Amino acid sequence: MRRSWVEINLEQFDRNVLAVRNALGSDTEPILVVKADAYGHGLSRMAARAASCGIRWFAVAYIDEGVEARVSAPDADILILGAAMADDVAALAEHRLTAVIVYEEQARILSDEAVRQGVSLKVHLKVDTGMGRFGVPWASAADTFRRMDALPGIEVTGVCTHFASVEIGRPSLGPTQMERFLEVRDAIRQSADHPIFFHASSSRAFLYFEEWDLDGIRPGIILYGYGTGKPDMRIETRPVLQWKTTVMMVKDVPANFAVGYYSSYTTRVPTRIATIAAGYADGYHRLLSNRGMVLFEGNAYPVIGRISMNWITVDIGADGTMKPGDTVTLMGVDGDVAFWADDMAKQARTIPYEILTSIHTSAERVYHG
Numbered sequence: 112m113r114r115s116w117v118e119i120n121l122e123q124f125d126r127n128v129l130a131v132r133n134a135l136g137s138d139t140e141p142i143l144v145v146k147a148d149a150y151g152h153g154l155s156r157m158a159a160r161a162a163s164c165g166i167r168w169f170a171v172a173y174i175d176e177g178v179e180a181r182v183s184a185p186d187a188d189i190l191i192l193g194a195a196m197a198d199d200v201a202a203l204a205e206h207r208l209t210a211v212i213v214y215e216e217q218a219r220i221l222s223d224e225a226v227r228q229g230v231s232l233k234v235h236l237k238v239d240t241g242m243g244r245f246g247v248p249w250a251s252a253a254d255t256f257r258r259m260d261a262l263p264g265i266e267v268t269g270v271c272t273h274f275a276s277v278e279i280g281r282p283s284l285g286p287t288q289m290e291r292f293l294e295v296r297d298a299i300r301q302s303a304d305h306p307i308f309f310h311a312s313s314s315r316a317f318l319y320f321e322e323w324d325l326d327g328i329r330p331g332i333i334l335y336g337y338g339t340g341k342p343d344m345r346i347e348t349r350p351v352l353q354w355k356t357t358v359m360m361v362k363d364v365p366a367n368f369a370v371g372y373y374s375s376y377t378t379r380v381p382t383r384i385a386t387i388a389a390g391y392a393d394g395y396h397r398l399l400s401n402r403g404m405v406l407f408e409g410n411a412y413p414v415i416g417r418i419s420m421n422w423i424t425v426d427i428g429a430d431g432t433m434k435p436g437d438t439v440t441l442m443g444v445d446g447d448v449a450f451w452a453d454d455m456a457k458q459a460r461t462i463p464y465e466i467l468t469s470i471h472t473s474a475e476r477v478y479h480g
């Protein structure tokens with residue numbers, strides 16, 4: 112018996128990382144976003160691999176992720192995107208992590224604690240230019256910067272923002288946000304007596320707006336192979352992660368045979384049904400009930416019935432050759448058929464980010480290349 116596992120193509124990851132890096136000018140740093148276990152790919156291995164490709168900057172959400180990234184990338188700059196608090200100061204200092212300040216009081220809290228502990232922290236200031244989540248208001252951000260810059264125990268080395276939306280051919284907030292951010296940048300540059308590192312773009316902004324690269328960009332999803340593929344985008348990347356599992360049982364059933372909880376599927380003709388090792392407890396989205404797809408020997412087979420906690424059922428047709436112990440692909444490619452996280456996301460009415468980060472950590476990550 113084997114539960115589902117994930118196979119990660121490190122050579123494809125290298126190609127994606129290098130595609131991003133090579134698209135940038137020499138004065139823009141790619142800050143690889145490896146939070147949420149590198150979007151489900153495994154933070155340690157992905158960060159180490161990227162570091163060996165020459166990447167010098169990473170971003171994570173939490174301190175524990177920063178500590179993990181530090182082991183993989185001993186010399187990198189590592190940004191903590193979440194709101195670090197006083198009790199994070201010792202770890203920030205010990206592991207040389209850069210905190211992102213998302214509200215002014217947080218800067219005072221970290222400053223006081225850093226002084227108390229006799230340490231100095233690098234911090235970046237997050238400016239809310241329209242995302243409405245983290246960040247100080249853009250209209251007063253330059254004043255906030257000046258006050259923060261005067262605090263002991265912290266050194267403000269960067270300023271950043273995050274886009275709420277970036278669209279082409281329809282209205283989005285991105286351009287207005289960038290205007291606001293550039294105003295903040297000009298005002299800060301006038302008052303600061305030391306260099307400041309400015310960064311804004313995540314994947315989508317990077318793909319469309321070269322002039323927004325600034326000193327750094329923070330790509331995430333494109334590193335893992337999603338979000339590219341339109342001709343007007345700067346680069347193309349390909350998926351890195353495949354999700355596989357085993358067949359547990361196969362049975363022949365007649366027409367009018369009901370399958371799964373609440374009998375949401377009934378066979379129309381005699382057929383063969385395979386029960387496969389994956390369910391919502393593994394991160395196989397329940398909205399894929401009667402909508403998912405499983406690949407085997409170059410064919411795609413429909414998921415029928417409700418997704419249950421540990422199993423899914425698939426109609427393999429009366430002549431289907433699947434048997435217990437066979438390997439099937441839940442996400443990935445098999446011969447000429449493919450079903451990637453974005454295909455799965457469409458079926459489950461969500462985004463590939465959620466599909467990738469939902470794959471449970473109990474699925475072993477197996478690395479190739």
Ligand SMILES: Cc1ncc(COP(=O)(O)O)c(C=O)c1O
Nearest residue numbers: 144192273313314329330331332
């Ligand atoms: C602050 C911040 N920057 C960058 C990213 C990367 O975004 P994307 O994966 O769309 O490139 C994220 C993702 O959630 C983020 O929260």
